[in-house]
Amino acid sequence: MQSLSLLSVSVVIVLAVSYSDAFTRNDFPKDFLFGAATSAYQWEGAVDEDGRTPSVWDTFSHSDNKKGDGDIACDGYHKYQEDVKLMAEMGLEAFRFSISWTRLIPNGRGPVNPKGLKFYKNLIKELRSHGIEPHVTLYHYDLPQALEDEYGGWINRKIIEDFTSFADVCFREFGEDVKLWTTINEANIFAIGAYSEGFLPPGHCSTNTFVNCSTGNSSTEPYIAGHNLLLAHASASKLYRLKYKSKQRGSIGFSIYAYGLSPYTNSTDDEIAFQRAKDFLFGWMLKPLVYGEYPDVMKKTLGSRLPVFSEEETEQVKGSSDFFGIIHYMTVYVTNSKPSPSLPPSNREFFTDMGVDTIFIGNSSFFGWDAIPWGFEGVLEYLKQSYNNPPLYILENGLPMEHDSALQDTPRVEYIQAYIGAMLNAIKNGSDTRGYFVWSMIDLYELLAEYKNSFGLYYVNFSDPGLKRSPKLSASWYSGFLKGTVDVASQDITQSQSNFSGSSSL
Ligand SMILES: *[C@@H]1O[C@H](CO)[C@@H](O)[C@H](O)[C@H]1NC(C)=O
Numbered sequence: 001m002q003s004l005s006l007l008s009v010s011v012v013i014v015l016a017v018s019y020s021d022a023f024t025r026n027d028f029p030k031d032f033l034f035g036a037a038t039s040a041y042q043w044e045g046a047v048d049e050d051g052r053t054p055s056v057w058d059t060f061s062h063s064d065n066k067k068g069d070g071d072i073a074c075d076g077y078h079k080y081q082e083d084v085k086l087m088a089e090m091g092l093e094a095f096r097f098s099i100s101w102t103r104l105i106p107n108g109r110g111p112v113n114p115k116g117l118k119f120y121k122n123l124i125k126e127l128r129s130h131g132i133e134p135h136v137t138l139y140h141y142d143l144p145q146a147l148e149d150e151y152g153g154w155i156n157r158k159i160i161e162d163f164t165s166f167a168d169v170c171f172r173e174f175g176e177d178v179k180l181w182t183t184i185n186e187a188n189i190f191a192i193g194a195y196s197e198g199f200l201p202p203g204h205c206s207t208n209t210f211v212n213c214s215t216g217n218s219s220t221e222p223y224i225a226g227h228n229l230l231l232a233h234a235s236a237s238k239l240y241r242l243k244y245k246s247k248q249r250g251s252i253g254f255s256i257y258a259y260g261l262s263p264y265t266n267s268t269d270d271e272i273a274f275q276r277a278k279d280f281l282f283g284w285m286l287k288p289l290v291y292g293e294y295p296d297v298m299k300k301t302l303g304s305r306l307p308v309f310s311e312e313e314t315e316q317v318k319g320s321s322d323f324f325g326i327i328h329y330m331t332v333y334v335t336n337s338k339p340s341p342s343l344p345p346s347n348r349e350f351f352t353d354m355g356v357d358t359i360f361i362g363n364s365s366f367f368g369w370d371a372i373p374w375g376f377e378g379v380l381e382y383l384k385q386s387y388n389n390p391p392l393y394i395l396e397n398g399l400p401m402e403h404d405s406a407l408q409d410t411p412r413v414e415y416i417q418a419y420i421g422a423m424l425n426a427i428k429n430g431s432d433t434r435g436y437f438v439w440s441m442i443d444l445y446e447l448l449a450e451y452k453n454s455f456g457l458y459y460v461n462f463s464d465p466g467l468k469r470s471p472k473l474s475a476s477w478y479s480g481f482l483k484g485t486v487d488v489a490s491q492d493i494t495q496s497q498s499n500f501s502g503s504s505s506l
């Protein structure tokens with residue numbers, strides 16, 4: 001194992017900073033948190049050890065035509081101490097991870113699993129003892145399979161009570177040491193991918209746009225799931241405020257996936273489509289949370305397919321998020337695509353309802369994208385201006401690369417640097433952004449790319465029985481940035497020059 005602290009002194013990386021002005025860690029507020037992220041199923045492995053039971057993600061990854069699963073992943077369950085040490089060496093200020101519901105409460109409801117409890121207590125203690133702030137996500141795609149089987153999971157209102165009980169255990173057991181809670185990971189893309197398009201677990205759909213699904217209803221389920229996600233979040237948030245907040249003094253937030261958006265042409269149709277895309281993709285979740293109601297354009301387009309909040313629910317949802325978590329990777333053009341009038345509502349899905357086509361910019365594709373930092377800055381500006389400048393944490397941002405490509409991941413370094421610069425611009429212009437997490441701390445089992453493409457600051461050799469970790473150039477760069485030893489101030493030096501010794505081991 002190479003020592004990163006040794007590496008970072010010998011590395012001088014100077015990249016073309018064509019976008020942002022010079023900046024350093026010290027340009028950000030002292031209490032701003034820079035970290036990196038993982039999630040339980042993608043990092044832990046040990047899926048049937050010590051009492052854990054399957055989640056819908058286990059089932060999904062083991063279903064036909066999938067390559068790979070999270071059975072072992074990078075074995076964070078057994079290697080957490082080693083990984084926390086790497087984080088500490090890198091100088092991470094915060095670590096975002098999620099709690100596996102079925103490790104803590106097997107089958108989703110009922111008694112707490114003492115071994116699961118112990119694992120998360122140990123992990124949190126390990127982080128704290130290294131001065132790393134934990135940021136905990138409660139739900140990251142891994143619904144207990146037992147609850148899916150029993151009542152359909154997120155499309156049934158019974159989930160609200162079960163999710164709240166799970167959250168209660170987490171607040172009670174971990175809340176003394178955890179001050180930052182995100183209830184739901186990228187709720188909008190979860191509802192779309194899992195209930196309209198079927199490419200995310202549990203894989204429901206009826207329109208067969210991307211995959212053939214055996215169950216689901218793309219015209220109704222995404223909106224029902226979205227509604228229940230909001231209500232479950234609001235219920236957990238209410239519980240936290242009533243029972244824990246005065247003692248534990250933490251914050252609780254909700255997160256969405258936020259594309260950068262830009263109209264494809266300056267035609268009136270595309271300008272209106274641009275607004276509609278913002279309402280469907282952001283407003284769907286954020287408008288209820290900030291203003292207590294769904295966007296008008298969604299009510300009008302969806303009619304009775306969009307669930308309605310009771311007065312009491314409106315009050316509970318509105319203001320229930322202390323911050324918003326933002327998952328941001330790419331910017332797309334949007335162009336008008338009104339559904340043909342002959343398409344009956346029962347055959348529609350989220351994207352035909354939205355009436356917008358998205359077009360990748362430049363060389364971007366589903367599994368790789370260009371750095372478009374202005375798109376990110378635009379998201380932060382939009383949220384500031386349209387949603388009362390809410391506190392934000394950037395919970396994920398990063399670049400996938402083919403897994404076996406060099407440890408010298410220069411494009412990732414350029415990407416992260418450009419996006420941190422864009423975020424700084426937004427903060428200087430008033431955005432209340434309080435933290436930034438690179439996705440991911442280490443190579444993981446990826447949601448869509450399995451083990452083919454990875455995002456890690458650390459490389460994991462998945463063929464090695466010991467799952468050896470090695471720092472990539474990006475880990476050295478991030479470490480240098482956090483410790484103030486990397487010079488991101490020289491704007492016109494175009495060469496990426498490094499004596500990065502990690503390159504020899506791949
Ligand atoms: C779904 O299955 C049908 C019939 O087997 C096939 O024609 C179609 O291409 C499949 N669609 C997708 C997206 O795989």
Ligand SMILES: *[C@@H]1O[C@H](CO)[C@@H](O)[C@H](O)[C@H]1NC(C)=O
Binds near residue numbers: 266268
């Ligand atoms: C769109 O842009 C073109 C080229 O800049 C300009 O000629 C045209 O007037 C613009 N149209 C609208 C509707 O703004």
Ligand SMILES: *[C@@H]1O[C@H](CO)[C@@H](O)[C@H](O)[C@H]1NC(C)=O
Binds near residue numbers: 206216217218219220
């Ligand atoms: C979806 O649900 C709606 C409303 O219940 C129904 O009209 C429609 O036929 C269903 N579609 C499918 C594919 O089951």
Ligand SMILES: *[C@@H]1O[C@H](CO)[C@@H](O)[C@H](O)[C@H]1NC(C)=O
Binds near residue numbers: 362363370
């Ligand atoms: C797209 O990729 C090609 C070939 O890799 C490269 O020459 C070109 O500069 C790229 N374009 C953009 C916009 O990045």
Ligand SMILES: *[C@@H]1O[C@H](CO)[C@@H](O)[C@H](O)[C@H]1NC(C)=O
Binds near residue numbers: 381385429430
């Ligand atoms: C900075 O914020 C102001 C006030 O919200 C806004 O009008 C302006 O467009 C923002 N500037 C940029 C570059 O986004």
Ligand SMILES: *[C@@H]1O[C@H](CO)[C@@H](O)[C@H](O)[C@H]1NC(C)=O
Binds near residue numbers: 463506
């Ligand atoms: C990964 O580990 C295997 C088995 O130990 C080894 O043969 C291989 O060279 C390693 N690959 C890399 C890229 O380090």
Ligand SMILES: *[C@@H]1O[C@H](CO)[C@@H](O)[C@H](O)[C@H]1NC(C)=O
Binds near residue numbers: 010012497
């Ligand atoms: C890289 O290493 C060489 C030889 O070891 C040394 O002369 C040079 O100064 C180093 N460059 C940087 C930027 O550290």
